[in-house]
Amino acid sequence: xxxxxxxxxxxxxxxxxxxxxxxxxxxxxxxxxxxxxxxxxxxxxxxxxxxxxxxxxxxxxxxxxxxxxxxxxxxxxxxxxxxxxxxxxxxxxxxxxxxxxxxxxxxxxxxxxxxxxxxxxxxxxxxxxxxxxxxxxxxxxxxxxxxxxxxxxxxxxxxxxxxxxxxxxxxxxxxxxxxxxxxxxxxxxxxxxxxxxxxxxxxxxxxxxxxxxxxxxxxxxxxxxxxxxxxxxxxxxxxxxxxxxxxxxxxxxxxxxxxxxxxxxxxxxxxxxxxxxxxxxxxxxxxx
Amino acid sequence: xxxxxxxxxxxxxxxxxxxxxxxxxxxxxxxxxxxxxxxxxxxxxxxxxxxxxxxxxxxxxxxxxxxxxxxxxxxxxxxxxxxxxxxxxxxxxxxxxxxxxxxxxxxxxxxxxxxxxxxxxxxxxxxxxxxxxxxxxxxxxxxxxxxxxxxxxxxxxxxxxxxxxxxxxxxxxxxxxxxxxxxxxxxxxxxxxxxxxxxxxxxxxxxxxxxxxxxxxxxxxxxxxxxxxxxxxxxxxxxxxxxxxxxxxxxxxxxxxxxxxxxxxxxxxxxxxxxxxxxxxxxxxxxxxxxxxxxxxxxxxxxxxxxxxxxxxxxxxxxxxxxxxxxxxxxxx
Numbered sequence: 135x136x137x138x139x140x141x142x143x144x145x146x147x148x149x150x151x152x153x154x155x156x157x158x159x160x161x162x163x164x165x166x167x168x169x170x171x172x173x174x175x176x177x178x179x180x181x182x183x184x185x186x187x188x189x190x191x192x193x194x195x196x197x198x199x200x201x202x203x204x205x206x207x208x209x210x211x212x213x214x215x216x217x218x219x220x221x222x223x224x225x226x227x228x229x230x231x232x233x234x235x236x237x238x239x240x241x242x243x244x245x246x247x248x249x250x251x252x253x254x255x256x257x258x259x260x261x262x263x264x265x266x267x268x269x270x271x272x273x274x275x276x277x278x279x280x281x282x283x284x285x286x287x288x289x290x291x292x293x294x295x296x297x298x299x300x301x302x303x304x305x306x307x308x309x310x311x312x313x314x315x316x317x318x319x320x321x322x323x324x325x326x327x328x329x330x331x332x333x334x335x336x337x338x339x340x341x342x343x344x345x346x347x348x349x350x351x352x353x354x355x356x357x358x359x360x361x362x363x364x365x366x367x368x369x370x371x372x373x374x375x376x377x378x379x380x381x382x383x384x385x386x387x388x389x390x391x392x393x394x395x396x397x398x399x400x401x402x403x404x405x406x407x408x409x410x411x412x413x414x415x416x417x418x419x420x421x422x
Numbered sequence: 423x424x425x426x427x428x429x430x431x432x433x434x435x436x437x438x439x440x441x442x443x444x445x446x447x448x449x450x451x452x453x454x455x456x457x458x459x460x461x462x463x464x465x466x467x468x469x470x471x472x473x474x475x476x477x478x479x480x481x482x483x484x485x486x487x488x489x490x491x492x493x494x495x496x497x498x499x500x501x502x503x504x505x506x507x508x509x510x511x512x513x514x515x516x517x518x519x520x521x522x523x524x525x526x527x528x529x530x531x532x533x534x535x536x537x538x539x540x541x542x543x544x545x546x547x548x549x550x551x552x553x554x555x556x557x558x559x560x561x562x563x564x565x566x567x568x569x570x571x572x573x574x575x576x577x578x579x580x581x582x583x584x585x586x587x588x589x590x591x592x593x594x595x596x597x598x599x600x601x602x603x604x605x606x607x608x609x610x611x612x613x614x615x616x617x618x619x620x621x622x623x624x625x626x627x628x629x630x631x632x633x634x635x636x637x638x639x640x641x642x643x644x645x646x647x648x649x650x651x652x653x654x655x656x657x658x659x660x661x662x663x664x665x666x667x668x669x670x671x672x673x674x675x676x677x678x679x680x681x682x683x684x685x686x687x688x689x690x691x692x693x694x695x696x697x698x699x700x701x702x703x704x705x706x707x708x709x710x711x712x713x714x715x716x717x718x719x720x721x722x723x724x725x726x727x728x729x730x731x732x733x734x735x736x737x738x739x740x741x742x743x744x745x746x747x748x749x750x751x752x753x754x755x
Contacts, residue, residue: 215718222725225678232671233718240710354667361544392559399552403533406541
């Protein structure tokens with residue numbers, strides 16, 4: 135039973151982890167919580183659906199094209215809603231991401247209508263018994279794709295000039311600018327990457343649920359996962375995704391599935407009280 | 423200097439006149455307008471009350487609240503439940519709902535005090551979500567997603583007319599603004615602003631940061647609860663959909679669009695952003711996209727909100743109402 139719960143959590147956790155990572159990447163680089171992250175996931179899934187179902191592209195080309203389009207969408211959002219507000223009060227930037235979320239959600243709704251679409255799965259959802267646990271090819275596919283995406287992200291982040299520039303900017307924006315890093319370029323890259331991560335998460339999530347323009351609420355879970363793991367830590371965000379999924383499933387099975395989300399919230403407050411910067415978050419010190 | 427001279431010649435009469443005209447308009451518009459316009463205005467007034475609460479904790483004290491709809495929900499549900507389950511008279515229910523929300527605010531404020539601003543945002547976010555989940559899932563008490571019908575408020579065996587509910591809400595709205603205006607100018611408001619500007623500096627000047635933060639949260643929640651109770655009377659029906667995360671964000675948006683940390687900001691933001699979707703209604707399915715675009719344009723073009731701009735336009739007389747409340751610089755000259 136416990137083993138099965140953990141296996142299931144791995145699948146759900148993958149999606150949470152990708153979403154949380156999207157939140158964290160933007161937050162670390164620019165200090166902004168992007169409330170449009172969930173909507174960017176939805177946009178990715180909807181784009182993939184359009185390419186796959188209506189334009190009859192293969193699954194893999196549709197997947198890659200949707201991710202690319204979402205990265206461009208991330209760039210557009212950065213240019214329209216973030217860059218003009220670089221020197222604006224913090225709340226204003228936060229709200230501009232909320233406005234973007236509304237534009238994306240209602241834009242897609244105006245285009246598609248409040249249509250409930252199911253996303254065809256690339257892999258079979260038929261259960262396979264192995265070592266007394268039930269797996270599905272779909273679940274394995276989701277976990278493997280997530281692992282691949284995370285690995286790619288890690289490689290880019292740790293071993294390319296772009297990744298170094300992003301890390302330098304996150305550490306010290308001014309210092310990075312002085313040694314020749316183009317900070318605006320880093321912001322643009324960050325938003326593009328977050329858009330790509332969102333699309334991967336959205337497309338992987340899509341076969342598990344019915345997709346609607348409102349599926350972006352899943353972004354809230356990614357937000358909680360990022361808090362749990364430590365908003366300013368990228369490994370923390372990924373870990374937070376899996377921890378949140380495991381906690382949700384455990385509470386759902388052993389305590390109460392109706393009050394799962396309430397209990398999770400109290401656990402979250404508890405974690406924050408004991409460890410205010412999340413599980414892996416670095417302590418934020420401020421000079422007076 | 424001329425400013426002060428003008429003020430001594432006209433000691434606040436201009437301001438008073440503008441205020442009186444505004445109040446008269448609020449009370450008289452529904453007399454000439456139809457039922458629909460009255461309902462929209464009613465919602466605008468309720469939003470102004472809730473947003474004033476957000477403004478107190480966020481605009482003045484710097485405590486981000488992205489879960490204020492939770493307090494509004496507590497106000498609405500407690501008020502309704504008391505009326506439905508125990509036939510409590512509506513003024514008592516409204517008071518109880520308001521106080522319950524205030525207590526929730528203090529309780530939420532206590533753990534939040536240990537945390538940095540970002541985490542306060544997260545705790546309030548989680549709180550808003552939790553309240554919504556409870557309302558959705560405690561079906562025996564709250565009716566779950568179907569919500570509850572609110573019994574019509576009665577006074578001396580007479581059911582209050584829609585006009586009476588409107589007048590009552592307008593009265594509470596004015597009261598809220600009066601309280602907020604006085605808090606902003608008092609020791610309390612100055613303490614809030616000191617904490618917002620620099621917690622450490624405030625602490626070293628002897629401001630009890632923890633106490634004042636709790637108070638700011640408590641009062642903000644109190645106003646939220648009041649708005650919730652009034653909402654229940656106005657709509658005659660409460661369900662969890664009315665208190666989702668987006669509603670919390672809408673309050674914050676109203677605050678920022680109107681001008682954070684100004685008494686007039688929530689009034690301007692609250693009324694404008696309640697009317698905007700109604701004005702865009704003829705555009706049907708493009709309504710929401712457009713209101714999102716308008717909001718984004720607002721934020722990008724006027725990052726500090728409309729309040730200060732409109733305040734300046736009305737003229738020097740009203741300037742003080744709309745100016746971000748900051749410790750005044752001593753007059754030199």
